[in-house]
Amino acid sequence: MQAQAESIKAQLDAIAAQSAGMDWTVTLGVLAGLVVLAALVDWLTQRIVRPLVSRAVRVSPTKIDDALLAHGVIKQLSHIAPALVIHFGIALVPNLHETLVQVIGKGAIAYMVLVVAIAISAFLSALNDIYERRPAGHSRPIKGYVQLGKIIVYTIALIGIIAVLIGKSPLVLLGGLGAFAAVLLLVFxxxxxxxxxxxxxxxxxxxxxxxxxxxxxxxxxxxxVDIALHTIKVQNFDKTIVTVPTHRLIEDSVKNWRGMSDSGGRRIKRALYVDQGSVGFLDEAMRRKLGRFALLKSHFERKKAELDEWNAQAPERGAEPVNARRLTNLGCFRAYVTAYLESHPKVDHGKTLMVRQLEPGPTGLPLELYCFAATTEWGAYEAIQADIFDHLLAILPEFGLRLFQQPGGGDLMAGIAALRVPLDAAA
Known part of the structure; x- marks a missing residue:
């Protein structure tokens, strides 16, 4: 630092010595003329050249140049013209010390480097805008790469500006950055x-x-709703906005429902809990009652042939009903639900469809429906699912089955009333 201070002091002393007894009239006049010329070039560029270019861009059939114009690429590049005038004209000013010429020239170069960096940044934004207009632009965004490109551009520009101002090669600066690698890694x-x-x-x-x-x-x-370099923005269904660091999508588990949306169908996976005490064999009266169901016609025909064949293999089985295979109300209900889903117009018949029993538990026997609604729209999906279970809940008692549910106030009152009748009679 001491050596640099002494160097600056020596240059100032040299300028003062050269300026002693010098007539600055011509120098100031040429400087004023240079400033006026730079201002005139800037006025011509902003008032004539740039409007002509903008008008040509608007009438052109391509859309790329429109994006460049909208993001200010042309506007930024137009600022280079006056800087070029200053850079090349400052050396023509008479009686101006070489140090001042170099300082002003380097300042003009540094300004042009900054302008070019801003123009390149605007150009990258224009490229991103053009890309997002394509069909693949929303599904595979490049905004993160664009932001990274801007960081690289401004980093290079910063190194270039510092190198120009101190008169050193950028490679020398890059070599010096190695000592700060740990700090840079921490910062970035x-x-x-x-x-x-x-x-x-x-x-x-x-x-x-x-x-x-x-x-x-x-x-x-x-x-x-947005994917950037550092963050991903998500709008929850309650309309709140959550901003998630991009790297958390790699570190944490993410459930993506795109497969459901692309398939055109949404899964229905819900169970009816049947009271196991209501499950039993079909008697003839129940058989005739269920024979009225059109959806069970093929089931009864298929099962009758199957059971007759199985029972015929050992005639002694038919002597006692307990030794023979018979239909159950739960099996018939399961067949009815399967046939009902297969005939439902709003169920996707091209995907998995089944009705299965799960492991019995203290809350009853789960009879699970597994199928897909023929839509991915939330409201329509919920309506389809509700319509299916509305029907099944209403039709289930026809099979002599009961649903399991925890007793409520009405159930308790009915039980108490049932107990009171025998007690009153005994009294």
Whole structure:
């Protein structure tokens, strides 16, 4: 620092010595003329050249140049013209010390480097805008890469400006940055993590704008509205906005519902809990009653042939009903539900469809429906699911079955009333 201070002091002393006894009239006049010329060039560029270019861009059939104009690329580049006048004209000023010429010239170069960096940044934004207009632009965004590109551009510009001002090669500065590598890694830790995550997300097509994702650990349950380098913005279904660091999508578990949306159907997976005490064999009266159901006609025909064949293999089985195979009300209900779903117009018949029994438990025997609604729209899906179970809940008593549920106040009152009648009679 002491050596640099002494160097600056020596240059100032040299300027003062050269200026002693010098007539500055011509020098100031040429400087004023240079400033006026730079201002005139800037006026011509802003008032004539740039409007002509803008008009030509608007009438052109292509849309790329429109994006460049909208993001100010042409406007930024127009600022280079007066800086060029200053840079090349300052050396023509008479009686101006070489140090001042170099300082002003370097300042003009540094200004042009900054302007070019801003123009390149605007150009990258224009490229992102053009890309997002394409069909793939919303599903595979490049906004994160654009932001990374801007960081690289401004970093290079900063190094270039410093190198110009101190008169050193940029390679020398880059070599010196090695000593600060640990500090840089600490400062740009989130950027590096986000960059790696963005590359993995894009290459593996993990998340797109518009996807419905769930991350319970972060309170995320909604649609992705924006993907950037550092953050991903999600609008939950309660209209709240959650901002998630990009690298958390790699570190945490993410449930993406895009597969459901792309398939055109949404799964219905819900069970009816049947009271196991109501399950029994069909007697003839129940058989005739259920024979009225059109959906069970083929089931009865198929089962009759199957049971007759099985029982005929050992005639002694038919002597006692307990030794023979017989139909049950639960089996018939399961067949009815399957046939009902297969004939339902709003159930996707091209996907998995089954009605299965799960393990019995203290809350009854679960009879699970597993199928897919022929829509992914939330409201329509809920309506289809509700209509199916409305019908099944209403039709289930026809099979002599009961649903299991915890006793409520009405059940308790009915039980107490039933106990009171014998007690009153005994009294």
């Amino acid at each position: 830790k989130d950027t590096i993590l986000s960059l790696v995550a963005s590359v993995q997300i894009a290459s593996n097509d993990m998340v797109r704008v518009g996807d419905w994702i769930e991350m319970p650990s972060l309170g995320v349950d909604g649609d992705v």
